[in-house]
Amino acid sequence: MTPGQAHDLGLTPRALTKQEIQGLTVLGNALVPGAGDAGLGLYIDAQLVAPAGDSMLMVRYLGVNPPFDDFYRKALASLDAWSIQKFAKSLAELYPESAAQLVRALMKGEIEDWSGPPQGFFFFVIRNDACDVKYGTKEGFDHLGVPYMAHIEPPTPWGNP
Amino acid sequence: MKLEERADVIVVGSGATGSHMAARLAEAGKEVLILEAGPERNLSSLVSSPIWSRRLKWSGPPVEESGDHPVGQVFNSGYGVGGSAMHHFAVWPRFHENDFTVHSDEGLGLDWPISYDDLRPWYDKVQAECGISGDARGEVWRPAGDDYPMAPVPVFAQGAAIAEGFHQLDMQTSALPLAVTSSPYKGRTACIWDGWCDAGCPIGALANPLTIHLPIAIAAGASLRANATVRRMLVKNGRATAVEVVDTNDPSMVRTVHADVVVLAAFTVQNARILLASASDEHPYGLGNRHDQVGRYLMTHVAAPVFGLFEQKTTPHLGATGGQLLNQQHYDDKQAFRDQGAFGSYQWMIAQAMKPTDLLGIAPSRADLFGQALEEFMQRSAKHFGMMTGVIEDLPLVENRVMLSELKDQFGMPLAHCAHSASAETRALFDAAINEGRRVFEAAGAVEVWSGGPGPMHIMGGTIMGDNEKTSVTNSFGQVHGIPNLVICGPSLFPTSGGVNPTFTAHALTARSADKLLNAN
Numbered sequence: 001m002t003p004g005q006a007h008d009l010g011l012t013p014r015a016l017t018k019q020e021i022q023g024l025t026v027l028g029n030a031l032v033p034g035a036g037d038a039g040l041g042l043y044i045d046a047q048l049v050a051p052a053g054d055s056m057l058m059v060r061y062l063g064v065n066p067p068f069d070d071f072y073r074k075a076l077a078s079l080d081a082w083s084i085q086k087f088a089k090s091l092a093e094l095y096p097e098s099a100a101q102l103v104r105a106l107m108k109g110e111i112e113d114w115s116g117p118p119q120g121f122f123f124f125v126i127r128n129d130a131c132d133v134k135y136g137t138k139e140g141f142d143h144l145g146v147p148y149m150a151h152i153e154p155p156t157p158w159g160n161p
Numbered sequence: 162m163k164l165e166e167r168a169d170v171i172v173v174g175s176g177a178t179g180s181h182m183a184a185r186l187a188e189a190g191k192e193v194l195i196l197e198a199g200p201e202r203n204l205s206s207l208v209s210s211p212i213w214s215r216r217l218k219w220s221g222p223p224v225e226e227s228g229d230h231p232v233g234q235v236f237n238s239g240y241g242v243g244g245s246a247m248h249h250f251a252v253w254p255r256f257h258e259n260d261f262t263v264h265s266d267e268g269l270g271l272d273w274p275i276s277y278d279d280l281r282p283w284y285d286k287v288q289a290e291c292g293i294s295g296d297a298r299g300e301v302w303r304p305a306g307d308d309y310p311m312a313p314v315p316v317f318a319q320g321a322a323i324a325e326g327f328h329q330l331d332m333q334t335s336a337l338p339l340a341v342t343s344s345p346y347k348g349r350t351a352c353i354w355d356g357w358c359d360a361g362c363p364i365g366a367l368a369n370p371l372t373i374h375l376p377i378a379i380a381a382g383a384s385l386r387a388n389a390t391v392r393r394m395l396v397k398n399g400r401a402t403a404v405e406v407v408d409t410n411d412p413s414m415v416r417t418v419h420a421d422v423v424v425l426a427a428f429t430v431q432n433a434r435i436l437l438a439s440a441s442d443e444h445p446y447g448l449g450n451r452h453d454q455v456g457r458y459l460m461t462h463v464a465a466p467v468f469g470l471f472e473q474k475t476t477p478h479l480g481a482t483g484g485q486l487l488n489q490q491h492y493d494d495k496q497a498f499r500d501q502g503a504f505g506s507y508q509w510m511i512a513q514a515m516k517p518t519d520l521l522g523i524a525p526s527r528a529d530l531f532g533q534a535l536e537e538f539m540q541r542s543a544k545h546f547g548m549m550t551g552v553i554e555d556l557p558l559v560e561n562r563v564m565l566s567e568l569k570d571q572f573g574m575p576l577a578h579c580a581h582s583a584s585a586e587t588r589a590l591f592d593a594a595i596n597e598g599r600r601v602f603e604a605a606g607a608v609e610v611w612s613g614g615p616g617p618m619h620i621m622g623g624t625i626m627g628d629n630e631k632t633s634v635t636n637s638f639g640q641v642h643g644i645p646n647l648v649i650c651g652p653s654l655f656p657t658s659g660g661v662n663p664t665f666t667a668h669a670l671t672a673r674s675a676d677k678l679l680n681a682n
Contacts, residue, residue: 030531030532031531031532031535032531032532032535032536033532033533033536052220053199053200053216053220053240054216055215055216055220056212056213056215056216057215058215058519058520060215060218060220060235061215061218061219061233061235061236061520062235062236062520063226063231063233063235065223066223100532103531103532107529107531124525124528127524127528127531128518128520128524128525131517131518131524131525131535132211132212132518132519135517135518135524135539136210136211136212136516136517136518136519137210137212140517140518141517144517144539144540144543145540145543145544146478146516146517146543147478148209149209149353149355149356149357149478150209150210150357151207151209151355151357151362151363151364152205152207152208152209152363153208153209154208154209154210154212154213155208157210157212158212158213159213
């Protein structure tokens with residue numbers, strides 16, 4: 001479900017703020033073209049309110065124990081603060097060129113005043129989240145020309161948003 | 162609320178070895194109760210999705226991890242009916258003769274209390290029951306054993322592309338032995354090689370517990386109870402008498418289930434944790450732990466991934482997640498790379514079916530790319546990608562161990578803490594394998610070649626078998642020293658890891674233990 005579709009249905013974020021969702025949309029599009037528009041923010045929001053056993057986030061098997069809210073929220077807050085300091089705009093308002101610059105800095109661990117998980121690790125996780133949303137669904141397979149060939153189709157791309 | 166129950170046999174865990182043991186004992190007329198800590202699962206819940214499939218992974222009480230090569234409990238374990246085997250890739254090679262005599266032969270590692278010849282008939286029985294597709298004669302490194310009951314997995318374009326590299330270097334490849342049906346087998350349908358093994362195979366082609374042993378156990382009268390967490394085992398006068406079970410969803414519901422035999426098959430980390438958490442006046446350091454051996458020699462294979470892009474199309478989405486081909490060229494010489502400081506055996510699992518995402522998918526192989534460069538890489542890789550993975554033997558170290566944490570779960574049971582670091586010899590073997598793998602891809606004509614870092618794969622040890630109670634936890638049948646009716650199953654029994662996937666060997670040991678239990682009674 002895209003942010004636009006969620007808006008049309010009147011869905012609201014449950015674990016994250018609207019500002020954080022929008023920040024994830026900008027960040028997602030910079031990490032993987034189209035991942036933000038495909039619903040990266042809503043994906044993470046939906047997983048954060050799911051019971052731990054039902055979580056589909058990759059971070060669950062990367063040595064981080066649930067709940068994962070702080071993992072994402074602290075990192076987003078650091079990115080937002082750096083964005084304001086560097087570009088005088090919040091993460092949610094960044095132009096694509098600035099967002100790409102921010103991602104490069106994150107990958108290199110150059111975001112100042114960082115709090116949350118190690119920057120390189122957060123980059124790895126959030127990049128893979130973006131890949132999940134863009135390439136890990138049936139639509140994503142189609143985008144890459146990979147036959148999906150499901151035995152049992154997932155009822156939704158990533159659970160119940 | 163407290164309740165009392167009774168069964169002939171309690172099996173703790175419904176994974177590969179728990180369900181196998183339950184099937185054998187129920188068939189023999191025993192009243193068997195299987196207790197599974199996680200949720201109910203059935204074949205229809207195995208959704209084909211790299212995202213949804215993460216629900217199969219461990220989500221029980223958190224496990225603390227430390228050391229420079231953590232075992233990766235959540236990634237390498239399952240939770241719920243069927244256990245870890247629900248997401249296993251069904252690569253079923255045998256251990257080799259020299260895996261059982263590592264210390265005697267080499268002065269490093271440990272020995273098993275049994276030889277390959279002791280286990281061979283059980284390998285043969287298990288492969289006949291579960292079905293393996295392969296080419297025994299083509300697998301020139303394979304120890305003696307019956308031919309496989311099914312023809313090998315087909316070789317798709319990715320397999321052919323990588324095999325060319327091995328052949329250019331005068332190295333052989335054979336079919337990868339897979340517990341996956343290449344043709345209809347005992348009422349099971351044939352695999353269609355669509356690469357969804359990791360998401361759990363709902364069509365019965367892959368030998369997982371829901372397809373093979375749980376139906377046998379249930380049909381023979383065994384009871385299976387999900388959401389039943391065993392927090393303590395009770396032992397009196399050297400005999401296991403009962404287990405204390407908590408409803409996973411309602412910790413106020415506690416049952417004591419009495420039994421003649423208790424089988425502990427909760428997978429490596431939880432096996433050790435439950436023994437340690439069952440300390441009593443009679444066993445103040447935990448069960449089987451009079452000599453401080455429970456939890457020790459924790460092992461995990463080191464995964465050595467090599468990647469490449471080929472000019473030709475490789476159809477990387479086709480095949481099985483475990484791969485198409487095998488190479489065990491250096492397996493029988495654990496000193497093959499001693500000049501580089503390495504020790505141990507390894508194998509190559511070649512041409513794994515790839516999905517675009519997830520930890521073992523295409524995207525994470527180039528974690529340095531983002532933006533348009535990543536999109537271009539993904540578009541190209543979807544059609545031209547190749548991969549193989551080395552399975553690197555982990556030298557057993559006494560200091561690598563499962564311990565109890567100071568923290569407790571919601572049932573009042575201490576969490577597990579796993580400390581694991583890789584030895585210098587194991588790390589050097591990883592480096593040697595990666596160097597070889599890259600040479601293979603270059604010889605195959607790959608236009609780009611790269612490799613990944615060491616990752617944990619499979620979890621073994623912690624309740625190892627042996628002849629001496631001062632240096633092991635159980636005898637060769639998995640019976641805990643001093644508590645013969647408490648029987649451990651699974652790869653936690655392995656004194657050494659070998660360089661091959663553990664599930665087939667865990668099954669063979671279970672079949673042997675079941676036979677011992679039935680003959681003793």
